[in-house]
Amino acid sequence: MALEVTPILLNAQSADKDVRKFAEDNLKQFEEQNLPLFLVSLSIELANSAKPAESRRLAGLILKNSLDAKDAQRKHELAQKWLALDAAAKAQIKASLMESLAAPVLDASHTAAQVIAKVAAIEIPQQQWPELIGLLLSNMRSGSAELKKVTLEALGYVCEEVSANVLAQEQVNSILTAVVQGMNNNEPNTEVRLSATRALCNALDFAQTNFENDVERDYIMRMVFEAAVSPDERVRQAAFECLVSIASTYYEKLQPYMQNIFTVTSKAVKEDKEPVALQAIEFWSAICDEEIEIQEEITSGYSGDSEVPYFQFIKKALTYLVPLLLETMTKQEEDQDVDEDVWNLSMAGGTCLGLVARTVEDDIVPLVMPFIQDNIVKPDWRCREAATYAFGSILEGPSLEKLAPLVNAALGFLLNALKDENSSVKDTTAWTLGRIFEFLHGPGVDKSVITTESLPHILSCLLESLKDTPNVAERTCGALYFLAQGYEEMRGQPSPLSPFYQQIVEGLIHTADREDASDSRLRFSAYETLNEVVRCSTEETATIVMQLMPIIMQKLDSTFQMQVVSSDDREKQGEVQALLCGVLQVIIQKLSAAESTKVTVIQFADQIMGLFLKVFACRSATVHEEAMLAIGAVAYATGSQFEKYMSEFYRYLEMGLQNYEEYQVCAITVGVVGDICRALEEKVLPYCDGIMTQLLKDLSSNQLHRSVKPPIFSCFGDIALAIGEHFEKYLMYALPMLQGAAEVTAQQALQDPEMIDYNNQLRTGILEAYSGILQGFKATKPDLMLQSGTHVLQFIETIYRDEDRDEVVSKAAVGVLGDLADTLGTPAAGMFRQITFYKDFLDMVQMMDDAPLKETAAWAMATINRILST
Numbered sequence: 001m002a003l004e005v006t007p008i009l010l011n012a013q014s015a016d017k018d019v020r021k022f023a024e025d026n027l028k029q030f031e032e033q034n035l036p037l038f039l040v041s042l043s044i045e046l047a048n049s050a051k052p053a054e055s056r057r058l059a060g061l062i063l064k065n066s067l068d069a070k071d072a073q074r075k076h077e078l079a080q081k082w083l084a085l086d087a088a089a090k091a092q093i094k095a096s097l098m099e100s101l102a103a104p105v106l107d108a109s110h111t112a113a114q115v116i117a118k119v120a121a122i123e124i125p126q127q128q129w130p131e132l133i134g135l136l137l138s139n140m141r142s143g144s145a146e147l148k149k150v151t152l153e154a155l156g157y158v159c160e161e162v163s164a165n166v167l168a169q170e171q172v173n174s175i176l177t178a179v180v181q182g183m184n185n186n187e188p189n190t191e192v193r194l195s196a197t198r199a200l201c202n203a204l205d206f207a208q209t210n211f212e213n214d215v216e217r218d219y220i221m222r223m224v225f226e227a228a229v230s231p232d233e234r235v236r237q238a239a240f241e242c243l244v245s246i247a248s249t250y251y252e253k254l255q256p257y258m259q260n261i262f263t264v265t266s267k268a269v270k271e272d273k274e275p276v277a278l279q280a281i282e283f284w285s286a287i288c289d290e291e292i293e294i295q296e297e298i299t300s301g302y303s304g305d306s307e308v309p310y311f312q313f314i315k316k317a318l319t320y321l322v323p324l325l326l327e328t329m330t331k332q333e334e335d336q337d338v339d340e341d342v343w344n345l346s347m348a349g350g351t352c353l354g355l356v357a358r359t360v361e362d363d364i365v366p367l368v369m370p371f372i373q374d375n376i377v378k379p380d381w382r383c384r385e386a387a388t389y390a391f392g393s394i395l396e397g398p399s400l401e402k403l404a405p406l407v408n409a410a411l412g413f414l415l416n417a418l419k420d421e422n423s424s425v426k427d428t429t430a431w432t433l434g435r436i437f438e439f440l441h442g443p444g445v446d447k448s449v450i451t452t453e454s455l456p457h458i459l460s461c462l463l464e465s466l467k468d469t470p471n472v473a474e475r476t477c478g479a480l481y482f483l484a485q486g487y488e489e490m491r492g493q494p495s496p497l498s499p500f501y502q503q504i505v506e507g508l509i510h511t512a513d514r515e516d517a518s519d520s521r522l523r524f525s526a527y528e529t530l531n532e533v534v535r536c537s538t539e540e541t542a543t544i545v546m547q548l549m550p551i552i553m554q555k556l557d558s559t560f561q562m563q564v565v566s567s568d569d570r571e572k573q574g575e576v577q578a579l580l581c582g583v584l585q586v587i588i589q590k591l592s593a594a595e596s597t598k599v600t601v602i603q604f605a606d607q608i609m610g611l612f613l614k615v616f617a618c619r620s621a622t623v624h625e626e627a628m629l630a631i632g633a634v635a636y637a638t639g640s641q642f643e644k645y646m647s648e649f650y651r652y653l654e655m656g657l658q659n660y661e662e663y664q665v666c667a668i669t670v671g672v673v674g675d676i677c678r679a680l681e682e683k684v685l686p687y688c689d690g691i692m693t694q695l696l697k698d699l700s701s702n703q704l705h706r707s708v709k710p711p712i713f714s715c716f717g718d719i720a721l722a723i724g725e726h727f728e729k730y731l732m733y734a735l736p737m738l739q740g741a742a743e744v745t746a747q748q749a750l751q752d753p754e755m756i757d758y759n760n761q762l763r764t765g766i767l768e769a770y771s772g773i774l775q776g777f778k779a780t781k782p783d784l785m786l787q788s789g790t791h792v793l794q795f796i797e798t799i800y801r802d803e804d805r806d807e808v809v810s811k812a813a814v815g816v817l818g819d820l821a822d823t824l825g826t827p828a829a830g831m832f833r834q835i836t837f838y839k840d841f842l843d844m845v846q847m848m849d850d851a852p853l854k855e856t857a858a859w860a861m862a863t864i865n866r867i868l869s870t
Contacts (some may be wrong), residue, residue: 003030003041009055027062035081036089039066043096046108046115053107060100060111063093067118072754073706079122094119098135101150102143109150117157125166132158133171140178145189152182152192156199164205172206176220179203183223190232197227197238204245211250221246221257228264233273240268240279247286252309262317266324274345281328281348284321287313288355295359314359322356322367325349329386330375332424346386350393357397365398369406376413381422388417388425392432395439400447407436407449415461418476423469430465430475434482442486450486452496458483459500463507466526470519473511477525480504481532488536497533501541504533505548512579518572527579531586542591546600549587553604556580556611574620581615581626584608585633592637601637608634609645616652621662628656628668632675642676643683650687657694663705666698670711677715677722685723692719692730699737706758710765713738717772725780727773734769739791742766746798760806763799767812774819782823789820789831793838800841811853814845818860821867829867838864 008030011023031038045051045059067082069075082090097119100112116132123129136158139151155175167175181187182196200220210216224246227239243261247254254261261283268280294310314321328349333342357364368390375387391410395403414436417429441448450458462483465476484504487495497504508530517523537545559580562573588608591597601608612634615627631649635642653676656669673691677684695712698704716734720727727734745759745766770792777784785792796813799805805813817838821828832838845857 003037005030005041005045005059006051006055009045009058010052013054013058031066036085039063039085040089040092040096042066043093043100046112047096047100047103049103049108056103056108057111060108060115063115064111064118067115067122071705073702077702082119082122083126094129101139101154102147104146109146110153113150113154113157116154117161120158121161124162133167133174137174137178140182145192148182149189149191149195152179152195152199155179156195156202159199159203159206164208167206169209172203173210175203176200176207176210176216180220180223183227185226190230190235193227193230194232194235194238197224197235197242200224201238201242201245204242204249211253217253221260225260225264228268233276236268236272236276237279240265240276240283243283244279244286247283247290251287251290251311254313255311258311258313258317262320266320269324269328269345277328277345278343278348281325281345281352284314284317284325285348285352285355288352288359291359292355314356315363318356318360318363318367322353322364323371325353325356326368326371326386326390329353329389330382332382332385346389350389353390354393354396357394359397362398362402364394365402365406368394381420381425384417384420385422385425385428388414388428388432392428392435395432395435400440400445403440404447404449407440411436411449411454411458415458418461418465418468418472423472426465426468426472427475430472430479433462434475434479437479437482437486441483442488445486448486450483455496456500459504463503466507466511470514470516470522473514474520474522474525477508477511477522477529480508481525481529484529484533484536488532493538494540495536495538497536498538498540501533501537501544505530505544508533509551518575523576524579527583531583534583534586534590537590539594542594542597545587545590546597549584549591549600549604552580552583552587553607553611556584556615560614570620574618574623577615577618578620578622578626581612581623581630585626585630588630588633588637592633598637601634602641605634605638605641605645609649613648613652616655621659621665624656624659624662624665625668628665628672632672635672635675635679639679640681640683642679646676646680646684646687650690653687654690654694657691657698660698660701660703660705663708666704667708667711670695670698670708670715674711674715674718677718681722682724682726684719685726688719688723688726688730692733696733696737699741707761709741710758710761713741713762713765714768714772716769719772720769720776721772722776724776727776728781728784731773731784734773735788738766738769739788742791742795742798746795746802756804757806760804760809763805763809764812766795767809767816770816771812771819774816774823778823782825783827785820786824786827789824789828792816792820793831793835796841797835797837800837807848807850807853810845810848811850811856814842814853814857814860817842818856818863821860821863824867826867826870829870832864832868 005027008023008026011019012027014020014023030041042059042063046056046063048056067078069078094116097112097116101109101116103109103112120129120132124132136151136155139147143151155178159175179196179199182192183200184193187193187196200223207220210220224239224242227235228243230236230239243265265280265283269277272280291310291312291314294308297308298310326349328345330346331344331349332346333344353364353368372387372391375383378384395407414429414433418426418433420426420429436449439445441450462476462480466473466480468476484497487497508526511517512523512526512530514522517526534545534548556577559573559577562569562576564570564573588601591601609631612627612631615623634645653669653673656665656672659665659669673695695715698712699709716730716738719730741762745763774785796817799809799813821832839861842857842861846854846861848854
């Protein structure tokens with residue numbers, strides 16, 4: 001039985017805000033009170049052709065959102081709710097979804113296809129809904145063209161949602177057969193062919209076995225080639241998307257088809273509509289990505305489980321491919337800038353050319369330079385811009401020896417081109433200069449192309465270019481950023497930038513203050529570049545950095561007087577405040593690095609903290625993040641003197657720890673707690689009850705994003721290290737949390753790279769907690785951790801046996817082994833005698849190419865041997 005939801009669904013889309021809010025609340029209440037009936041009612045609404053298209057569309061959308069979410073934790077929760085539903089309710093929903101596939105209303109059938117895939121993603125890994133693939137395939141045998149089309153969509157979505165290893169090979173074969181038959185020229189309906197081609201793209205991950213078979217692979221590739229020359233543009237585009245996916249998934253199988261591929265891709269790039277041509281270029285970019293990865297594996301000596309052949313497709317096609325790409329680069333749009341938000345033929349060609357340069361290195365230079373020389377001075381701005389873009393695109397890959405003479409010859413010309421009459425040429429020129437400074441200048445470069453003789457002219461041109469239009473000035477900020485970064489590691493030597501430091505700082509502040517600084521992210525770029533200029537400052541320019549601090553403080557103070565009458569005004573105020581807090585953080589960190597300049601931070605600390613506390617009164621998560629980070633820097637600089645700010649600051653600290661919704665703020669606040677602990681040491685004790693209570697609540701919350709939990713565990717270690725034996729009162733709460741989290745990390749083998757990364761972060765946080773607790777108790781109460789020692793060793797053993805552990809985890813684990821022996825002393829000897837893995841672990845670590853890690857391992861081994869010998 002289902003309830004009538006049509007009026008509520010229609011009202012939920014009403015233009016009247018009150019009507020809409022009331023309907024949305026009703027839907028939420030219905031969902032919370034009776035989830036099975038709620039989902040059944042929605043599925044019946046979706047399947048009922050007598051209902052309005054608007055209500056059916058929303059019913060399908062709500063159904064989909066009840067099964068899936070972007071956040072992994074929320075996604076897992078929704079899946080568990082679905083699996084817990086009554087079997088009859090699930091059967092009724094699935095029956096309605098299959099019925100909806102045949103709906104004459106396109107929106108309803110399309111949505112049903114998506115929802116079916118979401119259900120499949122939950123159930124198929126649990127060996128449920130085994131009949132789904134058979135039901136879908138039966139539609140392909142006996143359905144109308146419209147039903148075939150939407151069924152192919154559903155099959156494609158299922159392949160996209162479900163992992164390749166959970167379907168039986170027979171099912172995979174059946175799906176691929178249905179898909180390639182739908183692509184066949186014998187299929188009269190273009191819409192069916194389009195859906196089939198798109199479905200193949202999603203199904204390619206399942207086709208490993210089929211691609212191993214020459215006959216089956218040849219047939220699939222033939223269907224793709226036929227689709228690539230289809231009369232329908234959409235089919236051609238989908239076919240090239242298939243080729244891109246094949247390049248990434250089956251590189252080692254492509255050699256017999258490369259001649260055909262070059263023919264169809266070059267024809268598409270030269271003659272086809274832009275959406276098709278873009279995918280044709282993307283194929284070659286995908287090949288570059290594969291070959292760059294293979295080269296890196298060869299260079300590092302790592303070959304993985306199976307050797308992937310290196311066919312050098314790009315090198316073999318180079319003399320044909322490069323002219324093709326260069327031709328696309330002259331097809332710019334008016335007022336185009338080299339920006340990631342713009343994606344057209346010219347941008348795709350330049351991006352691919354850059355990847356080609358990284359793939360073949362020096363070999364690309366003689367093929368591109370004639371194009372640059374022929375076009376760089378032509379009257380047509382498109383030619384000049386394309387030549388400049390081509391030059392900038394090949395700067396990563398070729399050797400310094402090959403590029404340095406060319407850059408030296410071109411540098412003066414490029415600096416003059418910053419005054420070109422065309423804005424696009426100036427924009428691309430500034431971008432190209434940034435690339436020169438990024439790749440051919442700096443500590444990692446044997447001999448920079450920037451000399452002390454050329455630097456004054458370079459800076460003069462860049463500072464003048466800061467006055468240009470916002471997009472050109474923003475790109476010029478980027479060039480200045482990389483120029484400054486090249487001088488960051490002067491190691492106490494005088495910096496060539498020092499004589500110009502004042503001009504650079506003033507130029508960037510003036511740029512950030514421009515009326516049009518909100519355009520093209522100019523203000524953001526100006527302040528980010530100022531931050532880098534501060535980081536690369538030396539002792540000679542310390543005075544200028546000290547003088548900069550009150551200037552930035554005054555600017556931050558003036559933001560509180562900004563007129564805020566609209567949401568746009570508030571957004572602008574928040575943006576400026578966040579940027580200024582960021583600049584203050586960098587200045588504080590720089591001045592705190594030396595005792596001679598730290599005094600300036602202490603001198604201004606009262607005023608700085610007053611400003612930051614005012615910032616917290618503004619409701620902006622981004623501003624709170626930056627202010628928190630800056631306060632962490634103040635705590636480091638002022639040390640124990642930070643105590644006088646704690647009584648007023650604590651409430652904002654607590655608010656940050658409670659901010660589940662804007663979890664980045666919560667995460668940063670946790671980090672600041674660590675900074676404060678290191679600064680105050682035992683003086684943080686009066687605030688520890690409140691902090692620990694909130695941290696424990698955070699760990700227990702299902703609302704808080706999982707990424708905050710590893711730093712919370714690490715924070716336990718900071719607190720324990722700061723307050724020593726006083727941490728004993730929190731042990732009965734902290735240890736079960738640590739042990740439970742440690743067990744979770746060892747429960748299952750993980751396939752998802754994102755989850756593997758998170759697992760390593762969680763382990764690192766746990767280990768840092770144990771390390772801090774052990775060291776905190778060492779002086780007075782080492783026996784408090786004796787009972788936990790065995791568990792800690794078992795945890796480290798699971799880490800040792802996990803091949804997915806990263807270097808950070810290894811380092812933390814080695815440190816805790818040493819801390820355990822060092823803190824517990826002789827009483828721990830029995831534990832170490834009962835295990836043997838630690839010897840293999842420490843021996844293995846000492847063979848790694850990481851000097852600090854080897855040193856820690858040697859200390860840990862010596863400490864363990866010492867307690868074993870007593």
